[in-house]
Amino acid sequence: MxxxxxxxxxxxxxxxxxxxxxxxxxxxxxxxxxxxxxxxxxxxxxxxxxxxxxxxxxxxxxxxxxxxxxxxxxxxxxxxxxxxxxxxxxxxxxxxxxxxxxxxxxxxxxxxxxxxxxxxxxxxxxxxxxxxxxxxxxxxxxxxxxxxxxxxxxxxxxxxxxxxxxxxxxxxxxxxxxxxxxxxxxxxxxxxxxxxxxxxxxxxxxLPKLPVPTLQETADRYLKSLKPLLTEQELQNTKTAVAEFIREGGVGQQLQDKLLAKAQNPHVNNWLSDWWNDAAYLAYRDPVVPYVSYFYSYKDDRKRRSPVKRAAAITTSVLKFKKMVDEKRLEPEYMRGLPMCMDSYKWMFNACRIPEKPADYPVKYDHESNKHFVVARKNRFYKVLHEVDGIQLGTRELEAQFARVLELANAEKTPAIGALTSENRDTWTEVRRMMIETSPENKKALQLIESASFIVCLDDTSPVTLEERAHQYWHGDGRNRFFDKPLQFIINENGTAGFMGEHSMMDGTPTHRLNDYLNDQIFNNRIDFAASDIRSNIPEPMPISFELSEDIIGAIDNAQQNFRDVIGLHELKVLAYLGYGKGLIKKFKCSPDAYVQMIIQLAYFKMYGKNRPTYESAATRRFQEGRTETCRTVSEESVAWCKSMMDPDADPKTCISNLRAALNAHVAYITTASEGKGVDRHLFGLKKLLHPDAALPGIYADPAYGYSSSWFLSTSQLSSEYFNGYGWSQVIDQGYGIAYMINESNLQFNIVSKKQGCERMQFYLTDAANDMRELMESELETKAKL
Known part of the structure; x- marks a missing residue:
C-alpha cells in the first residue's frame, strides 16, 4: 500500500x-x-x-x-x-x-x-x-x-x-x-x-566518510596559503621541503598510504576523530576555563525577571529538548541540504569530562538511571530530580525547587569544590584521586554531578552591560561552576541568563541549536506556564556533600588563586557595531560571513601594518563523526585588498575589485574546507602516523609550518535572534579570539586577548567597518545613477 x-x-x-x-x-x-x-x-x-x-x-x-x-x-x-x-x-x-x-x-x-x-x-x-x-x-x-x-x-x-x-x-x-x-x-x-x-x-x-585529500592537492593549497605570509626566500625554502615530502616514494607518500588505509578501514568511521579529540581537547593540559570553554549570552526575558522563574522556564525547555535527544526523535541538522552527523549529541546530556593523565576521557551515563540535574548556588551543589513517578516536573514545581535551593544555600557556607575543575588538568587529576581516596562519599558525590543531565548555576551576581555578562558566562568567579560538564545554564540574581559549554566532545553547532531552541520555546510561549498543582511527593533538593581533608581544602584555595591569576591575564571587550548589518551587506551582493572576515583582516592590518595567520572554523559534520576544519582566511587577495585600502591614492574601483576577489577567495577556501579538503587536518593526520623515533620531515621542521598554524586571529561566526553575545579565548598569547554575530542591522564582536590591546582592536574594527561601508556604498550610488 x-x-x-x-x-x-x-x-x-x-x-x-x-x-x-x-x-x-x-x-x-x-x-x-x-x-x-x-x-x-x-x-x-x-x-x-x-x-x-x-x-x-x-x-x-x-x-x-x-x-x-x-x-x-x-x-x-x-x-x-x-x-x-x-x-x-x-x-x-x-x-x-x-x-x-x-x-x-x-x-x-x-x-x-x-x-x-x-x-x-x-x-x-x-x-x-x-x-x-x-x-x-x-x-x-x-x-x-x-x-x-x-x-x-x-x-x-x-x-x-x-x-x-x-x-x-x-x-x-x-x-x-x-x-x-x-x-x-x-x-x-x-x-x-x-x-x-x-x-x-x-x-x-x-553518511560519507571524511575524505583524504591527495598529497598534491594539500601541497598546492598549503603553498598558496603561505605565499602572503612569507618572504620570497622563506617561501622557496618551504617549496623545497614540500617537494621532498610529496615526491614519489618519499616519506609523505608512505604516510599517505597509511592514512588511506586507516580511512578505508570499515571499522573506522573517521580517520581524524580519535586523534583530534585527543590532541585538541582531551590531552590539552591547560585549564578548561578560559582556554577551552565558550559561552552564549541570552537576551533578557522581560516576563521572567525573577531568577527562579527564569531558571524554571529554561530548565523546562532544556528537558523538552533532552527528551527528543534521548528518544532519538530530534530531526537531524542539514548543511546545504545534506544531513549532518548527529553523533556528538550523545555527549550533550548525562555526560562529563573526567581528568586523567596523560589525557582526559569522556563518560556518558544512562539517562534512564540518572533523571536528575544539579543546581549550583553559592559554591554548593544540589541534586534535583527532573522526573518523579514517570512525570516531568512542571514549571511551578521547578520554581519551588529553585526557591528551596536559594533557602538552603543561605544556611551554610562551604568550600568551592567546583574551583578544582578550573585547575590545570594534571593538578585536577591528582586532587580528584586524593578526594576519592579520602572517602568513598566523595566518589559518590562526584558521580552525582558527573552523571547529572546538566547543571543550572544560580549566581548571586547581577551583570548588566554586555561585557559584564560576557565575563560572567565565560568564566564567572570560578567557584559556582563545574567546568567539566558540557552544559551549564547560568541565571543571575537580576534574571539575566546565559550558557557555558565544555568543548571537548561537541562543537558549537549542537549547543547553538539547543540554546536557540530553548529560547524559542520561551519567547514564543510554547511552554505551559499556567498554574498547576505542586505534587506533595517531590523530594526536596538534596545537598551534595563532600568530606574534605586539609589537603583538599588547600588545593581548593590554590585553585581559586590560580584561577584569579589566569583570568587576570586576559582582557575582554564587546563591540556592538550599529552602523549596518546583514541587510546592507547583502545589498552590496557580498557573502556576510566573508565580508565580516574582511572587516577583521582590515582592522588587524590597520593596527599592525600586516596580516598574520587567521583561523575560521569550517564545519565538516556532513561526514561521519566530522567536526571542524581550518579555513585559512589570509590570502593573496585579502592582503592585496588591505594594502589597497591603506593606499590614499588607490582608485575606489580598484579597492572594490580587490575586495570582491578577496571575498571570492575566502568563500572558495571555506567551501573546500567544509568538504574535508583543507590543509591543516590532513597535515596533522600525516604527522600523527610518523613513528616516534622517525626523523621529522622537512615540511614539519620548516618554521613556516609552525608559524602558519599559529592563530594570531581565531575567529568564528554564530548568530541568533535570542543571543546578545558569545565568545571564547584566544589560542596563542600574542593573538585574539574574535567571535562575531551578523544580525540584520548590526554586527557584534566579542574580543579577547592576553592584554594585546582589545580596546584598540575594538576601535579598528569600527574604523574598518565604516571604511568598507563607504567604499561599497559608492558602488551602489554609481549603479543608481546609471
Whole structure:
C-alpha cells in the first residue's frame, strides 16, 4: 500500500523564493512525520502522530499546478518519487490556507484520508520544479504563516496522473518545531536511511566518510596559503621541503598510504576523530576555563525577571529538548541540504569530562538511571530530580525547587569544590584521586554531578552591560561552576541568563541549536506556564556533600588563586557595531560571513601594518563523526585588498575589485574546507602516523609550518535572534579570539586577548567597518545613477 503527500501550488507561485529561510512556526509545533518505503505493503506511520495507521509507506510530493512550457499537459503533475521525510502540519492550523494537503492510498486508488480547502494565503515553492532530475535539489514549501512542508530525500521527476480525491476521513498528523530549517537541496540517492536508528540517527551510518585529500592537492593549497605570509626566500625554502615530502616514494607518500588505509578501514568511521579529540581537547593540559570553554549570552526575558522563574522556564525547555535527544526523535541538522552527523549529541546530556593523565576521557551515563540535574548556588551543589513517578516536573514545581535551593544555600557556607575543575588538568587529576581516596562519599558525590543531565548555576551576581555578562558566562568567579560538564545554564540574581559549554566532545553547532531552541520555546510561549498543582511527593533538593581533608581544602584555595591569576591575564571587550548589518551587506551582493572576515583582516592590518595567520572554523559534520576544519582566511587577495585600502591614492574601483576577489577567495577556501579538503587536518593526520623515533620531515621542521598554524586571529561566526553575545579565548598569547554575530542591522564582536590591546582592536574594527561601508556604498550610488 502506497501513501502520497500532495501539495497544491497555484501557477503564479512557480519560481518564487529561490531560498526559503524558514520563518519558524509561531502558531504550531512541528516535529517529524516519517514515512519510509520498505518496498512492500503497509500503511503510513508518523512520529508523534495521532493517526491510527501503522507500518511503512512511500511519501511523494507532487506539484499540481501546470508545468512550465514544454513540461506536459495541465492534467499531469511532477512527482518527487522516493522514500522521504516530511514536515507535516497539524491540520487544525490549516483552516485559512488556500491549498489542500491530502494523504492518499492507492489501494483503493484515490482514497483520500484528508483534504482541506480555503481562501487566499500564498504558498512559495523553491526551487521551481522542471522535468529535470532533482537528485541534488530539494522541493521546499513554506506557508506565509511560517508553517513548513518539506521533502528531504533525493528524487527524480516523472509524470504521474492526478488521483481523484475520494472519501474524507478524520486523520491528523502532529508536529513540533524540533526540526531545523533546511535549505533548498536534498540528499543524493546514496543517503539511505536506517529506520531502526530513530529519526535523529536515521542517516548516520550512511553518511560519507571524511575524505583524504591527495598529497598534491594539500601541497598546492598549503603553498598558496603561505605565499602572503612569507618572504620570497622563506617561501622557496618551504617549496623545497614540500617537494621532498610529496615526491614519489618519499616519506609523505608512505604516510599517505597509511592514512588511506586507516580511512578505508570499515571499522573506522573517521580517520581524524580519535586523534583530534585527543590532541585538541582531551590531552590539552591547560585549564578548561578560559582556554577551552565558550559561552552564549541570552537576551533578557522581560516576563521572567525573577531568577527562579527564569531558571524554571529554561530548565523546562532544556528537558523538552533532552527528551527528543534521548528518544532519538530530534530531526537531524542539514548543511546545504545534506544531513549532518548527529553523533556528538550523545555527549550533550548525562555526560562529563573526567581528568586523567596523560589525557582526559569522556563518560556518558544512562539517562534512564540518572533523571536528575544539579543546581549550583553559592559554591554548593544540589541534586534535583527532573522526573518523579514517570512525570516531568512542571514549571511551578521547578520554581519551588529553585526557591528551596536559594533557602538552603543561605544556611551554610562551604568550600568551592567546583574551583578544582578550573585547575590545570594534571593538578585536577591528582586532587580528584586524593578526594576519592579520602572517602568513598566523595566518589559518590562526584558521580552525582558527573552523571547529572546538566547543571543550572544560580549566581548571586547581577551583570548588566554586555561585557559584564560576557565575563560572567565565560568564566564567572570560578567557584559556582563545574567546568567539566558540557552544559551549564547560568541565571543571575537580576534574571539575566546565559550558557557555558565544555568543548571537548561537541562543537558549537549542537549547543547553538539547543540554546536557540530553548529560547524559542520561551519567547514564543510554547511552554505551559499556567498554574498547576505542586505534587506533595517531590523530594526536596538534596545537598551534595563532600568530606574534605586539609589537603583538599588547600588545593581548593590554590585553585581559586590560580584561577584569579589566569583570568587576570586576559582582557575582554564587546563591540556592538550599529552602523549596518546583514541587510546592507547583502545589498552590496557580498557573502556576510566573508565580508565580516574582511572587516577583521582590515582592522588587524590597520593596527599592525600586516596580516598574520587567521583561523575560521569550517564545519565538516556532513561526514561521519566530522567536526571542524581550518579555513585559512589570509590570502593573496585579502592582503592585496588591505594594502589597497591603506593606499590614499588607490582608485575606489580598484579597492572594490580587490575586495570582491578577496571575498571570492575566502568563500572558495571555506567551501573546500567544509568538504574535508583543507590543509591543516590532513597535515596533522600525516604527522600523527610518523613513528616516534622517525626523523621529522622537512615540511614539519620548516618554521613556516609552525608559524602558519599559529592563530594570531581565531575567529568564528554564530548568530541568533535570542543571543546578545558569545565568545571564547584566544589560542596563542600574542593573538585574539574574535567571535562575531551578523544580525540584520548590526554586527557584534566579542574580543579577547592576553592584554594585546582589545580596546584598540575594538576601535579598528569600527574604523574598518565604516571604511568598507563607504567604499561599497559608492558602488551602489554609481549603479543608481546609471
Amino acid at each position: 502506497e501513501a502520497n503527500l500532495f501539495v497544491q501550488l497555484n501557477a503564479h507561485t512557480e519560481g518564487a523564493a529561490r531560498e526559503v529561510r524558514g520563518r519558524a512556526a509561531s502558531e504550531t509545533e512541528i516535529s517529524d512525520f516519517r514515512v519510509i518505503d520498505n518496498g512492500e505493503g503497509g500503511s503510513s506511520s508518523a512520529s508523534g502522530s495521532d493517526t491510527e495507521d501503522e507500518g511503512k509507506a512511500a511519501v511523494h510530493v507532487m506539484m499540481l499546478s501546470p508545468p512550465k512550457k514544454g513540461g506536459g499537459s495541465r492534467g499531469e503533475r511532477w512527482t518527487l518519487s522516493s522514500a522521504s521525510i516530511i514536515h507535516f502540519i497539524h491540520l487544525r492550523h490549516l483552516s485559512t490556507f488556500p491549498h489542500f494537503l491530502s494523504l492518499t492510498r492507492n489501494s483503493p486508488p484515490g482514497h483520500t484520508l484528508k483534504r482541506l480547502n480555503s481562501a487566499s494565503v500564498p504558498l512559495l515553492a523553491s526551487p521551481t520544479l522542471s522535468r529535470e532530475l532533482l537528485d541534488s535539489r530539494m522541493f521546499s514549501s513554506v506557508f506565509s504563516r511560517g508553517v513548513h512542508v518539506r521533502s528531504v530525500t533525493s528524487a527524480s521527476l516523472r509524470h504521474r496522473p492526478v488521483p481523484q480525491p475520494a472519501k474524507v476521513v478524520n486523520t491528523v498528523a502532529k508536529l513540533s518545531s524540533a526540526g531545523p530549517r533546511r535549505q533548498n537541496m536534498t540528499p543524493p540517492t546514496a543517503y539511505q536511511e536506517d529506520p531502526s536508528a530513530g529519526p535523529m540517527l536515521r542517516f548516520q551510518k550512511f
